[in-house]
Amino acid sequence: MTESKKIRLYKIIAVVFVVFVLFLTGDGIKNPEINHRSMCIVMGIDGEESGVSASVQIIVPEPQGQGKQMIVTEKGQTLSEALDRINISIGQKVELGHCGLIILGEEFVKKPIFSEMLYLLSSGKTSPDVNLVVAKDIKAKEVLSKLNDLSKIVSEGINNIVAYADTGVHITRKGVLGFLSESFSAGASSTIPCMELGQDEYAGEGGMGAQGAASTSGAENSSGGSGESGGSGSSEGGKGEGQTVIKSMDKLVMFKDGQKVGITSTEGTRGVVWLNKRAVTGLILLKDVKMADKTVDYLSCKLISKRVKTTARFVDGAPVFTVKIAVKMSIDDKYEIADIVEKDEQVYYAVKDAMKQLIISEISATEKEGKQASCDLLDINEKFNKFCHKEFVEYGDVLDSVRFEYDITVNIL
Amino acid sequence: MENKLLSRERLDSKQLYSLIFIIMMSVKMFMVPALIIRDAGRDGYMVMSFYIVIEMLALVVSLIAIKLAKSDICTIFERTYGKILTVTIFLLLAFYYILKISLVISEVKMFFLFSASEEFSWEIYILPLLVFLMVAAVKGLNGIGRLAQILLPIIAVSIVLLFVLIVSKPDYTNILPVLENGTGGVMNGIKKYPVWFGDLPLLCFCCGRVKREKRFILKSMVSVALSSVVVLYFSSVLFFVYAHLSKMVDYGHNISNMVVYASGNYMFGRFDLLIFCVWLTSVLVQTAYMTCVATELVRYVFRINAFWAGAGIIVALYITSNFLFRSEVQLYNFCMGVPRYFAVLSTVLLPILTLIASVVSKKGEGDKGKAEFCGQENTILTAQGGDWAKQGESL
Numbered sequence A: 001m002t003e004s005k006k007i008r009l010y011k012i013i014a015v016v017f018v019v020f021v022l023f024l025t026g027d028g029i030k031n032p033e034i035n036h037r038s039m040c041i042v043m044g045i046d047g048e049e050s051g052v053s054a055s056v057q058i059i060v061p062e063p064q065g066q067g068k069q070m071i072v073t074e075k076g077q078t079l080s081e082a083l084d085r086i087n088i089s090i091g092q093k094v095e096l097g098h099c100g101l102i103i104l105g106e107e108f109v110k111k112p113i114f115s116e117m118l119y120l121l122s123s124g125k126t127s128p129d130v131n132l133v134v135a136k137d138i139k140a141k142e143v144l145s146k147l148n149d150l151s152k153i154v155s156e157g158i159n160n161i162v163a164y165a166d167t168g169v170h171i172t173r174k175g176v177l178g179f180l181s182e183s184f185s186a187g188a189s190s191t192i193p194c195m196e197l198g199q200d201e202y203a204g205e206g207g208m209g210a211q212g213a214a215s216t217s218g219a220e221n222s223s224g225g226s227g228e229s230g231g232s233g234s235s236e237g238g239k240g241e242g243q244t245v246i247k248s249m250d251k252l253v254m255f256k257d258g259q260k261v262g263i264t265s266t267e268g269t270r271g272v273v274w275l276n277k278r279a280v281t282g283l284i285l286l287k288d289v290k291m292a293d294k295t296v297d298y299l300s301c302k303l304i305s306k307r308v309k310t311t312a313r314f315v316d317g318a319p320v321f322t323v324k325i326a327v328k329m330s331i332d333d334k335y336e337i338a339d340i341v342e343k344d345e346q347v348y349y350a351v352k353d354a355m356k357q358l359i360i361s362e363i364s365a366t367e368k369e370g371k372q373a374s375c376d377l378l379d380i381n382e383k384f385n386k387f388c389h390k391e392f393v394e395y396g397d398v399l400d401s402v403r404f405e406y407d408i409t410v411n412i413l
Numbered sequence B: 001m002e003n004k005l006l007s008r009e010r011l012d013s014k015q016l017y018s019l020i021f022i023i024m025m026s027v028k029m030f031m032v033p034a035l036i037i038r039d040a041g042r043d044g045y046m047v048m049s050f051y052i053v054i055e056m057l058a059l060v061v062s063l064i065a066i067k068l069a070k071s072d073i074c075t076i077f078e079r080t081y082g083k084i085l086t087v088t089i090f091l092l093l094a095f096y097y098i099l100k101i102s103l104v105i106s107e108v109k110m111f112f113l114f115s116a117s118e119e120f121s122w123e124i125y126i127l128p129l130l131v132f133l134m135v136a137a138v139k140g141l142n143g144i145g146r147l148a149q150i151l152l153p154i155i156a157v158s159i160v161l162l163f164v165l166i167v168s169k170p171d172y173t174n175i176l177p178v179l180e181n182g183t184g185g186v187m188n189g190i191k192k193y194p195v196w197f198g199d200l201p202l203l204c205f206c207c208g209r210v211k212r213e214k215r216f217i218l219k220s221m222v223s224v225a226l227s228s229v230v231v232l233y234f235s236s237v238l239f240f241v242y243a244h245l246s247k248m249v250d251y252g253h254n255i256s257n258m259v260v261y262a263s264g265n266y267m268f269g270r271f272d273l274l275i276f277c278v279w280l281t282s283v284l285v286q287t288a289y290m291t292c293v294a295t296e297l298v299r300y301v302f303r304i305n306a307f308w309a310g311a312g313i314i315v316a317l318y319i320t321s322n323f324l325f326r327s328e329v330q331l332y333n334f335c336m337g338v339p340r341y342f343a344v345l346s347t348v349l350l351p352i353l354t355l356i357a358s359v360v361s362k363k364g365e366g367d368k369g370k371a372e373f374c375g376q377e378n379t380i381l382t383a384q385g386g387d388w389a390k391q392g393e394s395l
Helices: A003-022 A079-090 A114-123 A140-145 A147-151 A158-167 A176-183 A210-225 A266-274 A334-341 A345-372 A380-387 A389-395 B013-030 B032-068 B073-081 B083-116 B122-139 B141-166 B184-192 B200-206 B216-241 B243-248 B255-263 B271-302 B306-324 B328-335 B339-371 B376-385 B387-394
Strands: A038-047 A052-060 A068-076 A101-105 A131-135 A189-199 A244-256 A259-263 A282-291 A294-315 A318-331 A403-412
Touching: A003 B122, A038 A140, A052 A079, A052 A140, A068 A079, A068 A140, A079 A114, A101 A140, A114 A176, A114 B243, A131 A140, A140 A147, A176 A189, A176 B243, A244 A266, A266 A345, A282 A345, A294 A345, A294 A380, A318 A345, A318 A380, A345 A403, A380 A389, B013 B032, B013 B083, B013 B141, B013 B200, B013 B216, B013 B271, B032 B184, B032 B200, B032 B216, B032 B243, B032 B339, B073 B083, B073 B339, B083 B122, B083 B271, B083 B306, B083 B328, B083 B339, B122 B141, B122 B271, B122 B306, B141 B216, B141 B271, B200 B271, B200 B339, B216 B243, B271 B306, B328 B339
Parallel strands: A038 A101, A101 A131, A131 A189, A318 A403
Antiparallel strands: A038 A052, A052 A068, A189 A244, A244 A259, A282 A294, A294 A318
């Protein structure tokens, strides 16, 4: 066969093949049409007397419109069984790849949750970084049923509220892989953000509409790094009585060996956030800042960047944990002190000192709460295991005896 | 004299560098880190480093052999070791390479099952891949070289994008503590996974078919060094990210999953998958090269033309992939058994045997050349080789 004939033959074969593949039916390639897929956006897991129950919010896309939404709940001895029952009940396989949030019921986290989390990670059904939250005083299934209310706050739904927390404000989030990594580290401790729902207290008083609330929720959340009053990152919106809103997401559920051992305070949470390298922006509220001849009750500062370095070492046989944080910030409420800051260097230093004290006090609060719950909130044991492995193996758990040293640098721009 | 059963296609130097870069990286970075981490945990980078060093040494030997060889590998092997031994070695290598191709194909399948869709008809989706491999088998070296050259910039861009997505997120201190549980895990990793490594010595089959330029060994080593850095970085990041969960990592976790983790796909969607699929073309290039080599070996052993040899291999791959090893785990377990010893033949012995054959053949050529200055063989070499023969002699 000549070269040109061969090339012609190859072309014909290629065209026939392309036509064959193009005209394969959906059944032939086992690839369901988009409107035959069920995509889970949010999952809830609740503890039962024996086993677990899984709830999924599913979206079935439709050729026109936004698609159907439904919530399906099934029980099983394991998460795998519960999910399988959901598949059976809706007659198709629920795809978890788009699931952005897993809500854990408070009952569920009272027992070790390793097996369920490991199942989600190792099966590859969900992304390793799918967000986790623990619903306080409410079942995950009930949270899912209120999702429509919550979704009015931001158009993309509850998942974005959690996702925004990671990058937009100075609070923290946790994914499945992060949770398991921390739980299997030397400290065997981890945390998951705690979501508290409640009724909108402004309902019936002409509260903000969904759009208005959406624009303010970020700012409200941003006060996550503040003093006493700024803790609750409440998001509010919608009119009418009985509107469900997220009351707070500024606390952490502490886990030891995969089991809930307590909940941090708002201040204790912020100590964790200070050592979180991912949370680098947000608003910090300084309280009672004394400067020159006046005291400013609340001073909002905008965190622009943050560098965190922690070191662990043994000094004369005693464990010492050094926290080095370099913060760049600007003063958001400039009108409060605009007249004095630039003139008086002492005022400038007063703000810096107030920020340093806030950071130290919040990390100390975290340390204290962690010790009380025997939970290594700041990953101290793991740091010692990494950097002073031999000494750590001989010494054992350092949580109760570790001494903290701080090196905080604050730059006001 | 060249063996008529081998394709007369030739690689130019740039194509060789591209192939080296791609072959060094693709399969090692794809799935095997997820296996190694189960044995060696966070110290898995030591296993990778061990094999990378072995492979670089094997490449140096292979390149010297390529430089010295005046004929193709079949001819120099026949001259040095005799026909029976050559046929035996090549037959064993052909079987081994077909097994390796099956392994890579099953990894591609596993990737799409794990990362893209849990259910898809592999019996259908494998067809385009097999058509591609058939074309590679028939078209020969030059086609694959060109493909590597064309795809290299795209693959490089995808590597850079993956790097940008990942770089700031993993906790690099997870490399510590080093050898926390002793050296047992690392040794296990070294013993169990040689089949996933040792790809570069396949370039021995380019003997006598490379248009060499000046310092081609040095440039090849730069290419392999860059590729090794990429492999080590990405696999190490996987080891660090999953450091505490090494026993729970499933075969199927790979760089793609890590990118999802690091970039936070909840914010951006699964664009990581697109980038990774672009990178995945490097795996296809390597598979194509292995198919091409296996085809030439089958042609040599059974004295058949490229079409039938390629068709035979494709059928073997289809059967292996769909019927012989019904589950991937069966195939992986099999590859951790007896085929490990064939990996030693392919990775260590092949370059050494090729180098010896090249030296012997060169000496023979030299002696013959002196006796028959204008003899038939030199005439054929010059006529068939063109520029490369001249360049080769100048080196």
